[in-house]
Amino acid sequence: MTPRILIIDDDDFTAIYLEGVIGELYQVEHCAVAEQGVAAAIANPPALILMDVEMPGMNGYAACRLLKADAATREVPLIFLSARVETEDRLAGYEAGGDDYLTKPFDPDELRNKIEVLLRNVQRNRELASQAAYATSAALTAMAAAGETGVILRFLREMVGCIELETIARGVLRAMETFGRDASVQLRGTNEQLSLSREGICSPLEVAVLNNMAICNRIVDLGCRSAFNYPRVSLIVKNMPVDDPDAYGRAKDYLATIAEAADMQVQALDLIRAALDRGDHLLQLLQRHVDTLRNIEQRYREQRVASSQLLNELVQKIEDSFVFLGMTDAQELHLQKLVRDTVQHAQALYDQEIESDKLMQGISNDMGATLRQQLEQMAHSRAREAAVAPQSSGASDVELF
Numbered sequence: 001m002t003p004r005i006l007i008i009d010d011d012d013f014t015a016i017y018l019e020g021v022i023g024e025l026y027q028v029e030h031c032a033v034a035e036q037g038v039a040a041a042i043a044n045p046p047a048l049i050l051m052d053v054e055m056p057g058m059n060g061y062a063a064c065r066l067l068k069a070d071a072a073t074r075e076v077p078l079i080f081l082s083a084r085v086e087t088e089d090r091l092a093g094y095e096a097g098g099d100d101y102l103t104k105p106f107d108p109d110e111l112r113n114k115i116e117v118l119l120r121n122v123q124r125n126r127e128l129a130s131q132a133a134y135a136t137s138a139a140l141t142a143m144a145a146a147g148e149t150g151v152i153l154r155f156l157r158e159m160v161g162c163i164e165l166e167t168i169a170r171g172v173l174r175a176m177e178t179f180g181r182d183a184s185v186q187l188r189g190t191n192e193q194l195s196l197s198r199e200g201i202c203s204p205l206e207v208a209v210l211n212n213m214a215i216c217n218r219i220v221d222l223g224c225r226s227a228f229n230y231p232r233v234s235l236i237v238k239n240m241p242v243d244d245p246d247a248y249g250r251a252k253d254y255l256a257t258i259a260e261a262a263d264m265q266v267q268a269l270d271l272i273r274a275a276l277d278r279g280d281h282l283l284q285l286l287q288r289h290v291d292t293l294r295n296i297e298q299r300y301r302e303q304r305v306a307s308s309q310l311l312n313e314l315v316q317k318i319e320d321s322f323v324f325l326g327m328t329d330a331q332e333l334h335l336q337k338l339v340r341d342t343v344q345h346a347q348a349l350y351d352q353e354i355e356s357d358k359l360m361q362g363i364s365n366d367m368g369a370t371l372r373q374q375l376e377q378m379a380h381s382r383a384r385e386a387a388v389a390p391q392s393s394g395a396s397d398v399e400l401f
Contacts, residue, residue, distance in 0.1 A: 002027050003047035003119055008037030008063065009081065010055045014104075018050060018081075021108040022115065034058035042072050047122075048115055049073075051098070053082035053089070061096040068097035075125075077118040081106070151178050152254055152261075159265045163272065165189055169196040172235065172262050179254070186210035186234045187262065190270045210234045219256065228256050230263035232270075 004027040007015050015030045022028060029046065031037035034055050041049060049067070053060035060080055067073040077099040082089060085103045093101045100114050155175040162168050165187045173196060176183040184197040184206055195202040195210050202210065213220065213227045213234040220227040224242050228235040237255060241247040 004029065005048045005050060005115070006031065006037065006041055006046040007050045008034060008041075008055075008060070009050070009052035010034075011052065014052070014081070018111075021111060025112065026115070034060065034063040038063050038066050041067055041076065042070050045073050045076050047076070047119060049076055049078045051078055051080050053080055053084060053093070061092055064093070064096040064098055075122065077122055079111075079114060079118070149254075151175055152257055155258055156261055159261060162265055163269060165192060165194045165266065165269070166196070168262055168265050168269070169194055172258060173198055175258050176237070179251070181240075181251070181255070182238045184210065184236045184238075185262070186214070187266050188214070188232045188234075189266055190273070210236065219252065226252065226255070228259040230259055232266040233259050233263040235259045235262075 007030045009015050010032050019028045051060045079100045080093040080098045083104045090101045158171045172185045186195040195207045224240050226237050226240050
């Protein structure tokens with residue numbers, strides 16, 4: 001589109017001359033009265049204004065000040081055309097807001113060059129302003145996103161080591177409060193369920209809504225309300241920023257991230273409890289094993305006592321019968337020694353069995369303690385891994401509820 005230039009000059013001859021100089025390059029309009037020229041420019045801003053200084057009524061400097069004071073024409077470049085050549089006149093034009101000053105008579109090529117330079121500068125300034133506005137918007141968006149990322153990272157750090165549903169739920173609500181979101185959250189563990197809002201335990205109606213959300217799509221939108229659903233977590237936000245598309249898009253991203261992280265932490269908590277339950281079962285089996293060994297040890301002791309008593313009675317009967325066997329003293333002593341050595345050997349065997357049982361009990365006790373420690377470490381390790389590395393969700397389904 002050809003740029004339009006407005007000439008404000010009371011001299012018709014000058015106006016005709018100017019139209020001849022620039023008419024092939026630009027659309028040209030003329031106003032002979034300063035007040036009319038100002039009104040016409042404000043009503044329909046031209047690309048550039050050529051302004052005479054000496055005119056009846058309002059002079060060019062006053063007209064320029066009016067144009068520069070109005071938002072519609074503030075950025076329109078203006079060239080003064082005047083027969084005055086003094087430096088004071090140029091300064092007056094500069095103070096009034098003019099962009100250039102050309103004395104009469106002027107060189108047509110110089111005028112055309114000045115117009116071209118000013119129009120090019122205007123276009124360049126508009127491009128720079130647009131780039132600056134975009135850069136400012138991008139910077140503000142980046143700053144907002146950085147702040148939101150910080151909240152998410154802090155939330156993820158808080159989640160590591162959480163071993164109660166209530167701790168997880170309150171962490172979610174703290175993050176929501178930081179984001180300025182009014183929310184309710186429901187956590188569904190294997191053996192328990194918890195529904196909380198910033199006011200505390202959710203009302204029965206709100207619990208019913210959260211229960212219904214659990215069977216809906218991943219993300220459900222209705223006006224300023226949105227629900228985010230995962231297998232173990234449902235999050236309802238009641239004041240989404242629907243009037244700001246950029247903020248709304250970012251909100252859906254970070255809210256989904258928080259809901260998914262909470263879901264993974266609930267899963268990790270279930271894994272911890274399941275691992276501890278399995279460990280308790282194994283420990284119960286080991287305890288029964290230890291009890292069995294103790295019973296065996298007790299029976300060994302009782303059998304040793306009974307066997308010792310029987311062997312001692314046998315020794316006594318053999319010694320009492322020596323008198324009827326007609327044995328020499330040496331034979332009697334030899335036989336006594338054989339019998340007593342055999343009794344002592346039998347007792348030593350019983351003692352060895354008891355010591356073996358004690359050793360087995362110690363081994364079983366150590367195994368039980370080590371097993372519990374390893375199970376707890378494994379469960380907590382898996383919980384931390386699940387909490388800090390939530391799986392990426394697939395494409396979200398959106399529907400109204």
